[in-house]
Amino acid sequence: MTALVEIRDIYIDGRSDETWMPIIKGVDLTLNKGEVLGLIGESGAGKSTLGLAAMGFTRDGVRISGGTVTFDGIDLLAASAAKKRELLGKRIAYVAQSAAASFNPAHKLIDQHTEGPVQHGVMSRSESVQDGIELYRRLRLPNPEEIGFRYPHQVSGGQLQRAMTAMAMSCRPDLIIFDEPTTALDVTTQIEVLASIRDIVDQFDTAAIYITHDLAVVAQMADKIKVLLKGDEVEEADTRTMLSAPKEDYTKSLWAVRAFERPQKPAVHTSATPVVSVQNVSAAYGKIPVLHDVSFDIHEGRTVAVVGESGSGKSTTARCITGLLPPSQGVIQFDGQSLPAHYKNRSKDQLRQAQMIYQMADTALNPRQRIGDIIGRPVQFYMGLTGKQKRRRVEELLEEIELPAAQYIDRLPSELSGGQKQRIGIARALAAEPKFIICDEVTSALDQLVAEGILKLLARLQDDLKLSYMFITHDLATVKAIADEVVVMKEGKVVEQGTKHDMFVPPHHPYTDLLLSSVPEMDPDWLTNLLNERGVDNIGDAAVDKMS
């Protein structure tokens, strides 16, 4: 049997600053009919570029400088533009990361669905419309007869992603490239999309390349896995072997990240005054209410993880605590004292005690200030240190976050990596010598290995300095790793709260249950088992809808 796709020793360059820099450095790839290959790696590993190259396609400013790409015996790199157009859409299809951006806003879904089959002469329009409705049904989209006649902006993200999978299926291609199709989705939505993609790929025996950075996701989807690192192949093996016995150190370290977990701390005395106490807080943006009667306490030296999906009110709670959004009802207490609602009315010392670390280190650091100034400003502002004393304190702080001071103190943020920037954000918060730090999704923009480093650093700092954290996240793996107590939020309300130990052991609130069960695990049978256990109608948005 000949392979469907064969990529041999491919070199791909990207243009930056007038020179060509290598993105992929001599990778081989073989994919047989009906097989699913998972392509994983961190950002910058060249996964998407390689996936597109399998279609004979390069983005602007990218070129293939060596090697061959063969699809079913056709040399894609030597083929004429017209010949390639014949294959694309008809025999090779693509599912993009953001369906919301990849559907044309000016046309109805069904018109975009039928375009491929009609233009490639596979089906007539009416046949293709019928087929589209059938595919929508198989992908378990609600109202399959009607949903295609909507415009993209009228359909939700998870549904769009499935509609895009249907569109890719419209010509019954031999190969589909999935480029991070669930990355932008919430966990409960993701699982539904994963299940439908896996089903339909199975049903039509389509070969697929599944690109993702999430190991647990790829474990559910792929027959074999290829790991990429900075444009080089690390290793390739079938899924079970790869998960149970990775060969290379890099792969092992990726696997190990999932194992980091802090031990549960003993329960706090009920009489102890919490550092921060959120009491019956409600808040609204203009007239739209976003928080309803939220209460929880954060004790000294503890980490409270606030968990929920997008729009659940996690970040709004943080804005209430910091005083950026004065609550309409309720109070925030700090060390037993009520804080003024608006940050402008708080004293310098009150402001100093509560610091914040942000999700996007890029926007959290002023790109025009040097590291020494970024960290030095709060030192000077709160502690009144200047000149040599200030510099010495900044150097101490840099040592604290494990960056050599002499090397980094005069750099600009743009000269640092993502993880290093996040560390600077931590140092700036520490510079104020606070008791309490809000960490807003601090690891979600980082690669897993880097994120683990940040979590370990935060844990060590907590032990050394007796800090209290409020840890906002949507990622339950992070919760498992760092939290002492967990607050689950949904639609601006606290659904459940308790110690980490309690939260990860049933029974609990159905929403918490759904949230926890939706997080993919590294076990390749996890999705199958879950579907057997709960049934297709009790996962994802459908389950959420049932609850409310």
Next chain:
Amino acid sequence: MSTLTTLALLLVAIAAGGWMFRFAGQKATANAPTFRDMPFAVAFGYVFGASLLLFSVWYFFQPTVTDAGVPNAGVVFFRWAVQFFIISTIAAYVFRLVGRAVGTEGSKKIFRQMPLTASFGVLVIILYAITAIFAQWLAPFGQEEIFQRVNVLPGGNAATGGDPMHPLGTDQIGRDLLSRLIYGAQNTVGIAFVTTCLAFFLGGTLGFLAATLQGWLDQVLSRAVDVLMAIPSLIFALLLMTIASAWAGSERWLLTVYMILIIAVIDSTRVFRLARAVGLNIVVMDYIEAAKLRGEGLGYLIFKEILPNATAPLLAEFGLRFCFVFLTIASLSFLGVGIQPPLADWGTMVRDSAQFINFAAFSPLTAALPLLAAGAIALLTVGVNFVVDWMLQRSSGLKE
């Protein structure tokens, strides 16, 4: 009608040439991808460009004087244009070479990335700045100095009505035109520069204040700017100049001051919009939130956090605004309500010498006079725009 027929025939010929070019290319290179996937429009473009180039070369080498002894003015002007183009290309190239070799590491790096158009722009700006600053020493005579001989023709050749003392001739009341052209740089460029600075000071300050404070101040200022911007700027300037001229009465220098104020205010509305938009983009950044939560004051926020991040777009805007102000002032002067005599100024010079253009057929040099003054205006704005275009491209490229 015959002109149209000729043009149509030419187009058909070029189209045929394009098809043949692509066909020949495919055959000669054994169907290499370049020719195989070449759209017809591209092949047409190549042949069209080549024909244009050939025609230009042929036209360039036509004699400058016809058999009858009459100058072939079209060829003369074309040669001037081509020579100007070649010389400025070489000058820009040499300038860039020098820039790459001399100076600090930083400046060398800038010159290494610079396209030829931008280096031409920088060169032009430097030359204009030198001319404007040192006009007193560069000009052979004063701008108001009046000579006996009026209406001396340019060229400096006594046989054709010129005077070696006045290479560009004199005007109708006997002032040396070369000197006035050089002083024009000082007056026109200087006044435009002062006006732009004023507009920036006004619009920039208010824009950043509005972006940082928001609330009612932002509302009031933004609505006011909306209204002012609903009147086309040149029209508004003309209206206000009418009033200013009544106020100024016979004090002509006062009118120039009013003009500076009027244009600065009108243009500050555009600066306000930009500064506010840039400011708003920065204000939503997390590092501003961090500074606010730290308890920083307004001054620190604007000068230490916002302004350093706004310099690139503001600098580009300064270039564009300068061009706009410069052109507005030139237009006003051309219309007779701008910079007032006896100050030498390019817009006024164009208006005063415009009728010479009708002598082009027998005395190309004379006809060049209004074009020279107008070209002096155009050259500077072209230069500034080239630099701004490059800056904008660079900053948008950095974002990706």
Next chain:
Amino acid sequence: MQSVIRIILQRLALGLLTLFVVSIVIFTAVNMLPGDFAEAILGQGATPEAVASIRRDLGLDQPPITRYFQWLGGALQGDLGNSFAQANFASFAGADTGVSTTVAQQIAPRFANTMFLAAVTACIAVPFSLILGILAALYRNSVFDRATNVTTLSSISSPEFFLAYVLILFLAVLNPVLPSLSNIFDGMSFGERLEKTLLPALTLTLVVTAHMMRMTRAAIINLLASPYIEMARLKGMSPMRVIVKHALPNALAPIINVIALNLAYLITGVVVVEVVFVYPGIGQLFVDSVKIRDIPVVQACCLIFAAAYILLNLLADILSILSNPRLRHPK
């Protein structure tokens, strides 16, 4: 659909409000003049009695707010007041010379001429620049793109009168193809009119095309970078289909905006160009009136220019709302 109508009505109201405020600004500016209309008409040597009588005749003894509403009411009915220059002339020549004395009568024919010039310019410039802009976007970074970039940048940077004189030099003086003066009068045939209008129209075309072409190019490039265009290409659609079916429907709003903005820009450009070619349009009348301080005419011209400018921007706003699928098909 209802929300679209509501948004459009809001925009219309906002446009009218802006126009109203602009008229106040213009009126106030003019009333900041030292002395008043009466002295301006009669000159400095006038007796106080004569000044007083003219003031009464013109209603200048009324408070400013009353005068403003009288002026605005008149303007709405097409009565823009009396021109000073014409009034002067009439009073010197005797009682009734049959010369038109109202501003409206003076402006009307010239306004028609200017509209004609703008229309001719738009007919040449809009298709030309759209095609150039789309081509430059498709073949971006090619020799063609770079050449057009440099050319249009130069053309934008040049003052209108420079372009006008270069065109006169080549198309009227050296090769007498077109007339360099646009003396248009009543009773001309359309062909003659067109011929005389062509050179000013070409000048304006040069300026406007450059702007429009660059903006179209930017809009299209922006669009071509969007993921749904990549998706269309990955579905194997032909380049033509990608442009026509996927890019153009989304490009409508930016392109409409570009056209309207540039037609609005024409209003400013028209003033200088009309002066160069002695084209009897409203721009030239405006400049002449500015020079002799014929206030009612200046005021009226200003209002007309501002109204045209606001209306064009309003039109662009409304058309781009209508072309937005998100607004046409709300959730």
